[in-house]
Amino acid sequence: MVNIQWYPGHMEKARRDMQDSLKAVDMIIEVRDARIPLASANPMLDQMAKDKPRLIVLSKADLADPDETEKWIKRLSGDNAMVLALDMQHDKSARKQVIDAAGKLTEARRNRMIARGIRPRAMRAMACGIPNSGKSTLINRIAGKNTAKTADKPGVTRSLTWIHADKTLDLLDTPGVLWPKFDDQKTGQYLAVTGAINEDILNLKEIAVFAADTVRSHYPQTLKDEYGIEEDTPSEKYLEMIAQKRRLLKENGIPDEERAAVVFLHELRRGALGRITLERCDEEAEDLQQ
Ligand SMILES: Nc1nc2c(ncn2[C@@H]2O[C@H](COP(=O)(O)OP(=O)(O)O)[C@@H](O)[C@H]2O)c(=O)[nH]1
Ligand SMILES: [Mg+2]
Known part of the structure; x- marks a missing residue:
């Protein structure tokens, strides 16, 4: 990806x-x-x-x-x-x-x-x-x-x-x-979310959805409070909901999912959603220690 x-x-x-x-x-x-x-x-x-x-x-x-x-x-x-x-x-x-x-x-x-x-x-x-x-x-x-x-x-x-x-x-x-380890998809995704990887080579919508999924799994209340995303909201709906919440609409009133992805990642990166750790200590296997 x-x-x-x-x-x-x-x-x-x-x-x-x-x-x-x-x-x-x-x-x-x-x-x-x-x-x-x-x-x-x-x-x-x-x-x-x-x-x-x-x-x-x-x-x-x-x-x-x-x-x-x-x-x-x-x-x-x-x-x-x-x-x-x-x-x-x-x-x-x-x-x-x-x-x-x-x-x-x-x-x-x-x-x-x-x-x-x-x-x-x-x-x-x-x-x-x-x-x-x-x-x-x-x-x-x-x-x-x-x-x-x-x-x-x-x-x-x-x-x-x-x-x-x-x-x-x-x-x-x-x-x-030196460069990070790119061969593992999750690593690449985490790096993209924090902005460590140049954005123009990425699919921002996919990265934003991955980020929102990660945030929701550890800080469900945050996504509820900020964007009305519930724990059972399907991930296909995230960007639409973020667009609605932030009034990011195209001329015809359709939610602008591209801009929603940009805005969401920006809010996450600058700490507007609170203090968030994406990569969790308890979830990573012991032998990953380095
Ligand atoms: N919030 C926050 N931002 C930081 C911190 N350290 C660095 N930054 C920001 O991270 C970005 C990259 O930092 P930089 O020192 O240029 O990274 P380098 O590429 O490794 O030299 C810059 O925008 C810094 O302002 C920190 O402790 N907290
Ligand atoms: Mg530098």
Whole structure:
């Protein structure tokens, strides 16, 4: 259904660039969307950065259901992984939370340096994630106002630009972009709903109906209150009802389902329907953890 054009050559280059950059960092900061914590993950990262400490930032937490986010934090945390859920646009403590977590994740590494008689340097991190996950927002947040870009680091082969976040943490200023896993239809649909995939290649009406179905199954009252959609309303009726409710009519008075799809997705994405998590922790199999 979701027919996404992607270019193996382009992706292979992105993968190689990422692999190169990974050699230069002590840890990675993986940005995912709190509304779809698995669908917005990057399948290649696990192989490429298996042994690096990882901070998973669930971005857009302000748009996600806090109860679900709690579950996801527990589920995704691990020995070598910490999880933070952040509203990166408004959370004043976002920068400190990330720097503190990075400090904890790299503590062992720093201690090893000290044990070997090396004065510990700032740890190096790279923000990675799929397009639109919030990497640039995070980097801007952490970089703060008065941070200067530092010169290339010794021992780093490629010419990389670093942002000196604070005395304990340097950030690679080029975010690592990799693509999500498209081979699973549900993943593609979730990504389309949140706006992570370019809209002109999608059938918006289908995406909107999928989104409404998902919202209804977890937040039935929301669709009832907003659009009068009941729990037994057939899905073929959704867009017509949304069009009626929002007065989206064509000249002849017929409900404009195309516009209803656009309006509905817009309302959902900007949080007008409340805080909604699309991908549910309890519904995803254990072995999906990544
Ligand atoms: N509501 C909300 N929006 C966010 C948050 N973080 C990023 N965004 C928005 O998500 C979009 C993509 O962010 P961006 O940093 O450009 O993603 P990138 O493509 O990974 O660099 C932008 O419109 C941001 O304003 C967040 O925590 N909450
Ligand atoms: Mg960006």
